[in-house]
Amino acid sequence: MKVITIAKTGDEETVEPGFAELVQQISGKELRQCYHCLKCSAGCPINFAMDWAPNQIIRMVQLGLQERVLSSSTIWLCASCETCSTRCPNEVDLPTIMDTLKEMAIQNGIRSQQAGIQTFHRVFLNCLREYGRMHEVSLLALYKLLTLNPFEDMGLGIKMFRKGKLNLLPSRIENVHELETIFRTFGESKRSKI
Amino acid sequence: MKLSYFPGCSLDGTAKEYGSSTSAICQALGLELIEVPDWNCCGASSGHSTNYLLGQALAARNLILAEKQGLDMVVACAACFSRFKKTNIALKENAELRGKMEEIMGIPYKGSFQIRHLLDVIYNTVGLETIKKEVTNPLKDLRLVPYYGCVIVRPHELTQFDDEEQPQVIDNLIEAIGAESLPWSDKTECCGASLALTRVDIVKKLARGIVEMAKEAGAQAIATACPLCQANLDMRYGEDGLPVFYFTELLGLALGIEGKNWLERHITDPLPLLTSLNLVKGE
Numbered sequence: 080m081k082v083i084t085i086a087k088t089g090d091e092e093t094v095e096p097g098f099a100e101l102v103q104q105i106s107g108k109e110l111r112q113c114y115h116c117l118k119c120s121a122g123c124p125i126n127f128a129m130d131w132a133p134n135q136i137i138r139m140v141q142l143g144l145q146e147r148v149l150s151s152s153t154i155w156l157c158a159s160c161e162t163c164s165t166r167c168p169n170e171v172d173l174p175t176i177m178d179t180l181k182e183m184a185i186q187n188g189i190r191s192q193q194a195g196i197q198t199f200h201r202v203f204l205n206c207l208r209e210y211g212r213m214h215e216v217s218l219l220a221l222y223k224l225l226t227l228n229p230f231e232d233m234g235l236g237i238k239m240f241r242k243g244k245l246n247l248l249p250s251r252i253e254n255v256h257e258l259e260t261i262f263r264t265f266g267e268s269k270r271s272k273i
Numbered sequence: 274m275k276l277s278y279f280p281g282c283s284l285d286g287t288a289k290e291y292g293s294s295t296s297a298i299c300q301a302l303g304l305e306l307i308e309v310p311d312w313n314c315c316g317a318s319s320g321h322s323t324n325y326l327l328g329q330a331l332a333a334r335n336l337i338l339a340e341k342q343g344l345d346m347v348v349a350c351a352a353c354f355s356r357f358k359k360t361n362i363a364l365k366e367n368a369e370l371r372g373k374m375e376e377i378m379g380i381p382y383k384g385s386f387q388i389r390h391l392l393d394v395i396y397n398t399v400g401l402e403t404i405k406k407e408v409t410n411p412l413k414d415l416r417l418v419p420y421y422g423c424v425i426v427r428p429h430e431l432t433q434f435d436d437e438e439q440p441q442v443i444d445n446l447i448e449a450i451g452a453e454s455l456p457w458s459d460k461t462e463c464c465g466a467s468l469a470l471t472r473v474d475i476v477k478k479l480a481r482g483i484v485e486m487a488k489e490a491g492a493q494a495i496a497t498a499c500p501l502c503q504a505n506l507d508m509r510y511g512e513d514g515l516p517v518f519y520f521t522e523l524l525g526l527a528l529g530i531e532g533k534n535w536l537e538r539h540i541t542d543p544l545p546l547l548t549s550l551n552l553v554k555g556e
């Protein structure tokens with residue numbers, strides 16, 4: 080770890096020289112070859128809502144600005160739409176790298192402003208562990224309650240129910256115990272912490 | 274022709290009309306779909322976003338069950354399709370993942386079968402010529418834009434199906450069933466996918482943009498092949514949206530299958546449009 084001073088603002092920031100190497104190792108994807116042509120950021124549909132553009136995330140990983148990257152909203156907002164990875168002239172697999180960064184953020188207990196998305200994923204996986212399949216009503220109810228936003232989408236939910244798009248009761252798969260084993264085997268990632 | 278079939282959670286819930294229209298057209302076109310026994314959710318975004326290996330393991334269970342059926346596998350949901358394609362590669366390359374999953378399931382995995390999106394099977398296996406012959410109710414005067422979204426066609430190395438920037442498959446299908454396919458800008462734009470529930474604001478903005486462009490192109494409706502695309506465009510535009518069809522519903526109508534129980538599930542009611550063009554019988 081090294082502390083540097085940002086020339087423009089005078090702010091101090093920590094740099095983790097091994098960060099890029101670690102991200103590459105965990106994701107199995109190369110990112111050093113990115114030369115910042117901005118093609119990814121230009122085509123990214125979610126860029127407008129991100130705090131850092133996709134190529135800026137790659138740049139910050141290259142520079143070792145670990146804390147900024149792992150606490151960014153961008154990594155959580157990426158929709159894995161593969162627009163960037165399809166267009167990148169250097170075959171940088173940004174969506175997979177974003178997944179690795181999210182995983183590292185979770186393992187290091189770093190919350191971003193997108194904590195709601197993290198909660199959603201947790202509720203989703205718990206539902207899957209319990210039933211083996213998704214049950215939208217349980218998922219929606221729990222998620223909206225946990226994020227203290229119980230009335231968002233209530234109207235839409237009622238419309239969907241009337242149209243027969245929501246099953247009131249969940250259905251459980253037969254061998255749900257196999258999922259329990261999968262969760263126990265892979266649930267705690269064996270990957271090294273930073 | 275027999276195929277192993279992975280419906281996925283949406284086709285059993287919010288996208289029931291995609292599920293039932295898929296069953297109906299496959300039956301009409303001579304495809305026998307045999308559901309993967311005891312399939313589970315593929316893990317979706319929540320799997321790969323929070324624990325990549327767990328996401329792969331959840332998807333892998335389905336691939337192992339499917340391979341045991343001894344058939345090629347067809348997947349209707351674009352997101353499940355993409356997860357399975359990625360996981361199939363991981364199972365072959367990552368011996369640890371494969372070994373652990375084989376042990377849990379008690380079945381070895383070779384990956385000796387194909388994983389295909391439903392659109393690919395309809396287009397490349399059934400083929401346009403057969404479809405044209407089966408059409409009894411051509412969708413005359415219906416102006417559609419084909420919407421592919423993200424991961425059915427990209428990245429090409431993975432999907433190996435159609436062009437990733439300028440796909441044509443849905444365009445050609447639309448023309449084959451007698452409707453008009455309009456050129457437009459947003460064929461492969463992203464609808465915001467799984468941010469649908471967590472960042473409604475973002476998805477609304479994206480969905481609005483896409484539907485606006487469809488309107489500008491002169492479309493009366495949008496044709497899709499993904500439950501997330503359909504849901505986001507159908508539900509997140511608000512008043513005055515366009516009807517958003519699954520390509521299977523359009524195909525079903527053209528094949529003369531009575532599709533009321535699909536069509537009445539849409540949030541943006543497509544019946545006034547279809548009735549006005551005499552494509553379904555009025556009340």
Ligand code: SF4
Pocket residue numbers: 112113114115116117118119120134137163166167168169170171173
């Ligand atoms: S498109 Fe590729 S090379 Fe260009 S900035 Fe993005 S990641 Fe870097």
Ligand code: SF4
Pocket residue numbers: 119122123124125126133156157158159160161162163164173174
């Ligand atoms: S995969 Fe993520 S970063 Fe890449 S274009 Fe899509 S939303 Fe943007």
